[in-house]
Amino acid sequence: MPKTIAEINERIKSGKAVVVTAEEMVAIVRKDGPAAAAKKVDVVTTGTFGPMCSSGAYLNFGHPSPRIKMQKVWLNDVEAYTGLAAVDAYIGATQLREGDPENSRYPGEFPYGGGHVIHDLVAGKEVHLKATSYGTDCYPRKEVATWITLGELNEAVLFNPRNCYQNYNVAVNASDRPIYTYLGQLRPKLGSAYYCSAGQLSPLLKDPTYRTLGIGTRIWLGGGVGYVAWQGTQHNPGVPRDEHGVPKVPAGTLTVIGDLKQMKPEWLVGVSLMGYGTSLAVGIGTAIPILDEGLARTAGLSDEELFAPIVEYSDCYPNLKKSPAWGSVSFAQLKKGLIEIEGKKVPTASLSSYPKAVAIAEELKAWVMAGKFLLTEPVAPLPGPESGIKFQPLKVRERRNDDIKLAK
Amino acid sequence: MRTKRYVLTFPPEEVESPVIYHLVKEYDVKPNILRAAINPREQGTMVLELNGKKENLDKALEYLKGLGVIIERLGQDIAMNQERCIQCGACTGFCPTGALDYERPAMKVVFNEDKCIACELCLTACLTRAMEGKFRG
Numbered sequence: 001m002p003k004t005i006a007e008i009n010e011r012i013k014s015g016k017a018v019v020v021t022a023e024e025m026v027a028i029v030r031k032d033g034p035a036a037a038a039k040k041v042d043v044v045t046t047g048t049f050g051p052m053c054s055s056g057a058y059l060n061f062g063h064p065s066p067r068i069k070m071q072k073v074w075l076n077d078v079e080a081y082t083g084l085a086a087v088d089a090y091i092g093a094t095q096l097r098e099g100d101p102e103n104s105r106y107p108g109e110f111p112y113g114g115g116h117v118i119h120d121l122v123a124g125k126e127v128h129l130k131a132t133s134y135g136t137d138c139y140p141r142k143e144v145a146t147w148i149t150l151g152e153l154n155e156a157v158l159f160n161p162r163n164c165y166q167n168y169n170v171a172v173n174a175s176d177r178p179i180y181t182y183l184g185q186l187r188p189k190l191g192s193a194y195y196c197s198a199g200q201l202s203p204l205l206k207d208p209t210y211r212t213l214g215i216g217t218r219i220w221l222g223g224g225v226g227y228v229a230w231q232g233t234q235h236n237p238g239v240p241r242d243e244h245g246v247p248k249v250p251a252g253t254l255t256v257i258g259d260l261k262q263m264k265p266e267w268l269v270g271v272s273l274m275g276y277g278t279s280l281a282v283g284i285g286t287a288i289p290i291l292d293e294g295l296a297r298t299a300g301l302s303d304e305e306l307f308a309p310i311v312e313y314s315d316c317y318p319n320l321k322k323s324p325a326w327g328s329v330s331f332a333q334l335k336k337g338l339i340e341i342e343g344k345k346v347p348t349a350s351l352s353s354y355p356k357a358v359a360i361a362e363e364l365k366a367w368v369m370a371g372k373f374l375l376t377e378p379v380a381p382l383p384g385p386e387s388g389i390k391f392q393p394l395k396v397r398e399r400r401n402d403d404i405k406l407a408k
Numbered sequence: 409m410r411t412k413r414y415v416l417t418f419p420p421e422e423v424e425s426p427v428i429y430h431l432v433k434e435y436d437v438k439p440n441i442l443r444a445a446i447n448p449r450e451q452g453t454m455v456l457e458l459n460g461k462k463e464n465l466d467k468a469l470e471y472l473k474g475l476g477v478i479i480e481r482l483g484q485d486i487a488m489n490q491e492r493c494i495q496c497g498a499c500t501g502f503c504p505t506g507a508l509d510y511e512r513p514a515m516k517v518v519f520n521e522d523k524c525i526a527c528e529l530c531l532t533a534c535l536t537r538a539m540e541g542k543f544r545g
Contacts, residue, residue, distance in 0.1 A: 050496065051535065109532060184498050185533060192501045269494055271535035281494055281535070335515060349501030351535070353494050354515035 002292040005212070008042045009374050017042040019287075019368045021361035022201045022299060029300025038296035043368050043375065044288045046206050047220075047360030048198040050352030051271050051279040053182065054162035054233060056092040057118055057260050060154040061129065063087055064146070069139035070131040074098065075117045075148075077128070086139055090159075091117055093270075093280035103275060107180040113278025116270030118158075121150045122222070123265035156260035158222060158268070162232035164284050166204030166252035167308060170195045170329060170348075172341065175314035180275020184351055186313055190341050193310070193348045198357035199331030200303045203286040204252050208245040208298055209385060210237075212289050214378025219256060220285030220364045223267040225373070226258025231382045236391035242307075244298050245385070248328060249309050252382065256284065267360075281353075285360040287368055289375050303331035310341060320393060411459045413442070413482035414469075415526065418452035422475050435468040436460060442525045455482060455526045485541060486526050488519040492538035499539060502529040508539075 011017040018041050020028065025044045029037045059080070061070075069086040073079065077097045080089035095114035102108050120127055126147040135142045150156055172193045173179045173186035180186075184194040199205070207213055217228040232253025239251045267283035290296050307328035316323040329339045334348050367373035383389045418427075423446050431439050437460035446452035458465055472479055488508075497517045499508045507523035508530055510516065519539075530539040 049494065111537070184501065187501075194498070194501060269536055271494075272537060273535060274532045281496075335510075335512065337510065337512075347501060349499075350497050350515070353496040355495045355517075358514075 003042070003289070004291065005289045005375050005377050008289045011042055012368060012371055012374060015369075015371065017368065019043040019045065019365045021358070021365055022046045022206050023358060023361065025296075025300045026200055026302040029296060030302065034293045034297035034300060037300060038290055038293045041290045041296065043365075044206065044290060044299040045285060045361045045364040045368065046198075046203040046288065047201050047283070047285040047357040047362075047364065048164060048203060048352060049267070049283040049356035049360060050196050050198075050281055051182070051273070052160065052163045052282045053094050053279045055118075055158070055160040055280040055282055056090055056114065057121075057156055057158045058084075058088060058090045059156050061087045061089070061148065062152075062154050064141060064144050066141045067139045068131060068141035068144055069133050069136055070144075071133045072131065074130045075127050076112070076120065078112070078114050078117050080114075082131075093118065094277050096278060107185075107275025108277075109274060110272045110276070110278050113270065113272075115278050115280030118260070118280055119265055119268055119270040121156065122260060122263050122268050124149060124151070150261055157257060158226070158260045158263065159229070159255075159257045160282065161255050162234060162253045163256050163282055164203055164232070164254045165197070165250050166202075166208070167247050167306075168195065168197045168250050169311040169317075170308050170334065170339070171311055171313045171317070172326075172346065173314045174312050174324075177314075179314050180273070181313050182273055182276050182279070183313065184349070185274055190344050190346050193334075193339055193341075193346045194351055195308055195331075195334050195348065196351040197308060197331070198352055198354060199306055199335070200301060201354070201357040201361055203284060204254070205246060205301065205306055206299045207286075207288050207295065208241070208247065210252060210382040211295060212291065212378070213286060214381040216376060216379030217286070218373065218376045219258075220283070220287075220360060220367070220373075221256055221258040221263070222260075222283055223264030224258055224262030226256050226284075228254050228378075228382075229257040230255040234391050235383065235389060237383055237385050237387055238390055241385060244301060244305075246298070246301065246306060248307065254284075283356065283360050285364040287364055287373065287375055303335060306331050308334065310339075409459060410462060410465065411457060412465065413455065413457045413525070415480045415482050415485045416454045416456055416472065417478040417480075418446070418454070419476040420449050420451055422477065423450065423452040424448060425475070427472070427475065427477075430471065431458070431468050435471060436464050437468045443527060455485075482524070482526055486521075486524050486528070486530070487540050489538045489540055492536045493517065493534075494536055494538070496535060498535055499530040499533045502533040504529065
């Protein structure tokens with residue numbers, strides 16, 4: 001008998017719900033099969049913690065006296081975007097500090113950027129605010145420099161346009177020099193392979209066709225409560241999938257939102273990627289209602305059953321070329337530390353933290369069991385595999401199409 | 409016989425002396441230079457493994473101290489800041505000796521100081537700069 005989300009919430013409220021982590025669900029499905037697991041388990045919690053570049057926060061500083069229309073804003077010398085109302089700004093994770101030498105001394109170290117600013121704010125540190133303006137009749141002030149803390153801001157909202165990639169590439173480097181990528185420093189001649197996914201704990205791999213997760217879904221975000229605001233940028237649901245509906249290549253993504261003031265510094269950590277830039281490691285967890293056998297099956301997919309594609313990052317990825325047919329590799333194999341490519345044993349390492357993903361799934365499980373976190377019906381679904389939505393490359397044209405038409 | 413690893417800081421006036429030669433010739437110890445940054449007339453640093461009898465090692469260290477060399481045991485030199493570490497394991501792809509490795513199957517990232525040769529590859533491989541080292545080459 002299929003269950004409903006409302007029924008599961010009633011069980012949560014009465015303290016009767018059976019809640020397990022995705023890791024525990026793997027063992028339950030393996031032992032009892034998906035049908036019995038669906039009867040037994042009400043909720044499966046997931047978790048992931050890794051660098052997610054398309055992250056940031058919008059802030060409202062309030063007005064000094066006299067008022068200012070902030071035209072440029074810096075937080076600890078990192079510029080925030082202010083093409084919004086007078087004292088609103090958006091600080092993005094990958095924005096660098098003013099004067100960072102970038103890759104002029106290759107590879108750059110990128111010690112501090114927007115991701116670090118967000119972490120410092122959440123850690124309760126004082127952050128230096130500088131703003132400049134041209135001055136208007138209603139906002140006459142032209143400059144302000146002060147210190148702020150998260151608690152003093154009117155609003156501070158984490159709003160990440162693309163998080164939680166459903167599956168991700170395993171990056172390797174076939175060239176004869178080391179390369180520095182957003183997936184880490186890759187040794188030459190297939191000398192190392194880096195991956196970035198929590199595998200069997202990863203939120204979107206456990207409900208691969210977005211049956212229970214959609215716009216408005218409540219999630220665990222950065223140690224607080226957040227929501228799915230929309231599908232993420234580059235959401236690409238129409239890719240090839242396996243018999244369980246799990247995409248074989250990167251596919252779905254989420255836009256997530258939540259109150260930064262509720263979040264915790266250990267779950268929003270600024271990161272520096274040598275030769276690449278800065279980013280923000282974000283922790284996200286979801287609670288999947290196990291409505292039927294199908295959801296029990298996918299929530300119970302193991303690292304042995306989940307595969308990530310191997311992609312070449314020195315030439316193929318940057319130039320939008322197809323990677324050699326190296327196929328895919330299971331997360332179980334990736335976690336063992338060695339994969340084989342063209343007969344060569346390649347050591348693996350991860351940018352996503354498995355122990356932290358476990359900790360997130362465990363904490364969310366505790367929240368659900370304590371009745372602190374109820375499940376939600378999506379307000380609207382995310383575009384699924386049949387939606388026809390496809391991720392497009394940028395077509396670079398030298399002339400405007402309108403001009404070409406006119407010339408004809 | 410015992411093997412110990414040290415971080416040596418040489419005063420500028422000694423960087424051009426054949427110190428390693430004296431260690432071998434006079435004190436009968438086997439030096440193995442793991443890493444060195446020595447420039448004329450500047451303070452030099454070296455990560456040195458010494459193998460030999462205890463009494464010879466003690467005498468060799470006395471000799472170095474007499475030259476004004478600052479001697480620190482290796483292991484205190486590279487440290488993992490547990491608060492900063494996010495347990496991803498990006499460092500494990502760089503560590504040549506396996507001092508940084510996953511504890512499987514939990515995938516916890518552990519630092520075994522005994523295996524560390526202070527090559528410092530982990531310092532910039534770490535996303536959160538949780539690996540800290542005093543020895544800059």
